Amino acid sequence: MLYPNILFLVLDSLRPDKIYGKKNAKIPNLENLLKKGTYFSQAISAADATLLSWASIYTGKFPFKTGIRSARYNKLDENTKTIFDVLKNYNYSFYGFLPTLSETIGLFPKFSNNNNLYDFTERLHTGLDKKILNLINSSSMIEPWFLNIHLMDLHFPLVVPPKFDSAKFGSSKYERILSHIDTWLGEILKILDLKNLILIVTADHGTSIKKISVDGTVLDFEDKGKNEMMKKKFTKNAPKFLKPMKDKIFFSLEAKNQSRKLKLLEKYNLKPHEKRALLSGQFSIDHDLFDEKMRVPLLFVGKNIENNNAYSKQVRTVDIVPTIYKLLEISGDSKLDGKSLLPFNDDKNSEDLVAYMESNPMIDKKSNDVIGIRTSHFKYFRDKDSSLRQVHLYDLINDPYEDKNIAPSNPELVNEMENKLKKIISNKKISVTENELDSDEIERELKKLGYI
Amino acid sequence: MNLIFITIDGARVDRIVQGKNYCKLIEKSAFFQTTITYAPFTIAALHAVFSGTYGNHTGVNSYWSTPNFKKDKFKTLTNYLHDQDYFTYGDCINKLVIPRIGFDKLVIHDELHDDLISRHISLIDKMSELNKQDKKFFLYLHYSNIHTGIMQEVLKKYDNFSDEYFKNKEKNEKLYDILFNRADDYLGKIFNHFEQSEISNDTLLVVISDHGISIGEKFGERAYGVFCYDYTLKSTALFYHSSIPIITVQNQIRSIDILPTILEILSIPIDENYEKFQGKSLLPIIKGNKETRIAFSQSGNPLKTGKPPKEPNVNAIRTDDWKYIKNTHDDSEELYNLKDDPNEEKNLISIKKGKADEMRSEMNRTLNW
Numbered sequence: 064m065l066y067p068n069i070l071f072l073v074l075d076s077l078r079p080d081k082i083y084g085k086k087n088a089k090i091p092n093l094e095n096l097l098k099k100g101t102y103f104s105q106a107i108s109a110a111d112a113t114l115l116s117w118a119s120i121y122t123g124k125f126p127f128k129t130g131i132r133s134a135r136y137n138k139l140d141e142n143t144k145t146i147f148d149v150l151k152n153y154n155y156s157f158y159g160f161l162p163t164l165s166e167t168i169g170l171f172p173k174f175s176n177n178n179n180l181y182d183f184t185e186r187l188h189t190g191l192d193k194k195i196l197n198l199i200n201s202s203s204m205i206e207p208w209f210l211n212i213h214l215m216d217l218h219f220p221l222v223v224p225p226k227f228d229s230a231k232f233g234s235s236k237y238e239r240i241l242s243h244i245d246t247w248l249g250e251i252l253k254i255l256d257l258k259n260l261i262l263i264v265t266a267d268h269g270t271s272i273k274k275i276s277v278d279g280t281v282l283d284f285e286d287k288g289k290n291e292m293m294k295k296k297f298t299k300n301a302p303k304f305l306k307p308m309k310d311k312i313f314f315s316l317e318a319k320n321q322s323r324k325l326k327l328l329e330k331y332n333l334k335p336h337e338k339r340a341l342l343s344g345q346f347s348i349d350h351d352l353f354d355e356k357m358r359v360p361l362l363f364v365g366k367n368i369e370n371n372n373a374y375s376k377q378v379r380t381v382d383i384v385p386t387i388y389k390l391l392e393i394s395g396d397s398k399l400d401g402k403s404l405l406p407f408n409d410d411k412n413s414e415d416l417v418a419y420m421e422s423n424p425m426i427d428k429k430s431n432d433v434i435g436i437r438t439s440h441f442k443y444f445r446d447k448d449s450s451l452r453q454v455h456l457y458d459l460i461n462d463p464y465e466d467k468n469i470a471p472s473n474p475e476l477v478n479e480m481e482n483k484l485k486k487i488i489s490n491k492k493i494s495v496t497e498n499e500l501d502s503d504e505i506e507r508e509l510k511k512l513g514y515i
Numbered sequence: 516m517n518l519i520f521i522t523i524d525g526a527r528v529d530r531i532v533q534g535k536n537y538c539k540l541i542e543k544s545a546f547f548q549t550t551i552t553y554a555p556f557t558i559a560a561l562h563a564v565f566s567g568t569y570g571n572h573t574g575v576n577s578y579w580s581t582p583n584f585k586k587d588k589f590k591t592l593t594n595y596l597h598d599q600d601y602f603t604y605g606d607c608i609n610k611l612v613i614p615r616i617g618f619d620k621l622v623i624h625d626e627l628h629d630d631l632i633s634r635h636i637s638l639i640d641k642m643s644e645l646n647k648q649d650k651k652f653f654l655y656l657h658y659s660n661i662h663t664g665i666m667q668e669v670l671k672k673y674d675n676f677s678d679e680y681f682k683n684k685e686k687n688e689k690l691y692d693i694l695f696n697r698a699d700d701y702l703g704k705i706f707n708h709f710e711q712s713e714i715s716n717d718t719l720l721v722v723i724s725d726h727g728i729s730i731g732e733k734f735g736e737r738a739y740g741v742f743c744y745d746y747t748l749k750s751t752a753l754f755y756h757s758s759i760p761i762i763t764v765q766n767q768i769r770s771i772d773i774l775p776t777i778l779e780i781l782s783i784p785i786d787e788n789y790e791k792f793q794g795k796s797l798l799p800i801i802k803g804n805k806e807t808r809i810a811f812s813q814s815g816n817p818l819k820t821g822k823p824p825k826e827p828n829v830n831a832i833r834t835d836d837w838k839y840i841k842n843t844h845d846d847s848e849e850l851y852n853l854k855d856d857p858n859e860e861k862n863l864i865s866i867k868k869g870k871a872d873e874m875r876s877e878m879n880r881t882l883n884w
Contacts, residue, residue: 448627448667449667485628485630488625488628488629489628489629489630489633489634500581500582500610500611502579505579505581505582505611508609508610508611509578509579509611509823511609512608512609512611512662512666513662513665513666513667513670513671514556514578514670514740514823515821515822515823
């Protein structure tokens with residue numbers, strides 16, 4: 064039996080509210096796909112940033128069970144199977160387009176196309192679109208294939224292609240870029256045969272959109288994409304010994320920027336989530352797990368997938384891999400945290416799929432990280448090491464924008480959520496498999512133990 | 516006979532002998548109340564326990580030296596059991612603290628989040644299942660939550676010279692007691708479960724503490740791993756099985772004696788292909804022999820650097836009555852009469868010269884072994 068091809072499209076930082084319901088971006092192709100497939104509008108990512116989210120998506124396990132912690136320190140645990148390990152047994156060939164850094168964590172297979180890695184500053188309009196189209200057009204991919212595409216276009220820094228930089232493509236940079244992605248998607252959909260394809264469109268995490276309208280005034284804190292891109296390219300090429308200085312400059316500029324913004328916002332009566340969005344930044348050490356970062360779209364289209372279904376029950380990105388196994392009717396790793404979403408339905412009476420979430424630690428600075436869970440009714444998160452610090456609880460039904468932390472007035476509910484969280488994080492097993500410990504690793508372990 | 520070996524990391528002797536659940540177990544066991552650890556920090560302490568030999572010989576004599584363990588020269592407890600076809604499973608706090616060699620599976624728990632009681636009970640159940648299929652097992656369980664609390668509330672908040680810490684001994688004691696009582700509760704629950712299980716008849720239970728912990732006794736050491744004073748050097752060892760005589764031994768023994776004792780109880784012969792242990796079986800003492808042993812210890816004083824040194828810089832020799840300390844970082848010496856001065860406050864080095872000479876040469880003998 065020949066298995067269907069799979070196109071796994073991860074649009075970094077894509078928010079579900081931007082493609083479904085009331086929207087400003089011009090996205091006819093995505094709208095068309097929504098009609099042709101099954102869409103989950105309430106999908107929750109396991110992490111607020113790419114690496115840990117990937118770790119969970121491609122293994123079907125919660126990030127802390129995979130061994131991957133950050134780009135610099137840890138790789139995939141050798142006993143953890145990915146979807147690639149499983150599909151290899153069914154003769155899949157792998158093709159991919161991923162930003163650099165992806166190769167450091169041991170998660171991805173050897174892709175058959177040599178140009179699978181692209182610089183993290185590259186965008187569709189700077190040439191990536193053609194690379195992908197060329198591969199699909201070339202008919203060189205050996206069936207069944209799995210094409211893994213990760214696009215950074217909606218990720219900071221936001222650069223709008225000139226042709227799309229007008230109000231008809233959306234009111235923010237973010238929306239205009241999304242309109243461009245949609246056009247590109249239209250191009251590749253012309254070539255692909257949906258009858259023998261499973262197309263999955265999702266995101267690794269959401270993002271804050273730093274442009275809002277308050278009482279008729281537009282507050283626009285979106286980044287100056289081109290300048291930021293130049294900065295990134297420049298600092299990437301700077302010698303290593305300048306890195307500490309570079310970091311210092313970045314963090315101090317960011318701090319100045321934040322206080323300038325705070326001052327500007329003083330005269331507006333902003334709700335907490337609006338303030339949060341406008342002030343969100345790449346360099347904040349205080350991490351959170353609010354919905355704007357955790358909710359992602361999840362769309363299945365193609366072979367054996369029903370048309371025109373949109374479901375609002377809570378699902379998780381950790382469920383994607385088991386769902387694919389079920390769609391292919393193959394057996395994967397049996398010890399997954401995710402559950403197959405088949406048969407697709409919106410049965411809200413069935414037990415909630417509790418979503419586990421964690422913030423991604425910063426690489427060069429110690430960040431205040433959090434872990435938590437989300438049910439369809441409540442969101443709970445707290446300091447990753449202590450259930451007494453940074454405790455947050457939100458009633459998502461009555462307060463969907465998470466403006467009011469109700470933890471202080473609901474100690475019993477906090478306890479209940481903490482117990483659910485504990486149940487998930489307890490008994491994680493990390494096997495000791497390394498042959499030799501190098502001095503960096505010893506130092507890290509001693510730090511963990513509190514000795515240095 | 517199977518083996519379950521539990522380390523209660525950082526349990527102080529003065530609390531152990533008053534612990535509700537500890538006492539219940541002590542009443543049924545051979546208990547060594549004065550077990551002197553080789554090192555007052557887990558990494559070197561447990562490598563010495565697992566190899567029956569001091570760290571200056573095995574290579575693990577500092578926080579940094581786990582990879583230096585001479586596994587070709589020193590056969591570990593795990594290796595002995597593995598060679599006897601035991602299934603060997605460890606659940607540990609960190610990958611540095613015990614030699615990995617010989618473990619079929621060595622798993623690191625998350626000391627901050629894992630529920631060690633249910634985790635370890637379920638491991639005992641798993642071993643019990645295995646045992647039903649006629650497979651012998653060695654289960655190593657590390658109780659890490661005293662360390663966890665000390666790490667969060669002491670190591671991360673104070674340094675070895677924080678006035679705020681040393682002026683609040685009462686507060687430090689309260690914290691320690693909370694942490695110890697949880698450890699005692701853990702031990703009670705694990706022991707109850709063990710006793711009710713089918714494996715208890717054919718399983719040797721060994722419970723040790725690897726070192727003590729300061730509650731602010733000496734300025735310059737907020738927790739452990741700095742000096743070689745008794746509040747960290749004194750640990751304990753307990754052996755429980757229906758065939759082992761019940762006894763509480765006050766005389767001093769050493770943590771390096773634990774491995775030869777276990778091997779003798781399990782009737783496992785010494786492997787002549789490896790170096791001889793420095794430790795000696797405690798079975799003669801358990802059977803009533805009045806014997807005491809001289810103990811050697813080493814520590815690494817980080818001084819003002821904030822990082823433990825790569826080599827030990829404090830050496831100590833201890834008998835039941837005396838302790839001699841040589842601080843190689845500044846060449847100073849200390850001598851204490853432990854019977855008259857258990858808190859080690861009066862340095863007799865310039866008064867008791869004869870005793871100092873005797874202890875000094877004992878130390879040289881051990882260092883040159």
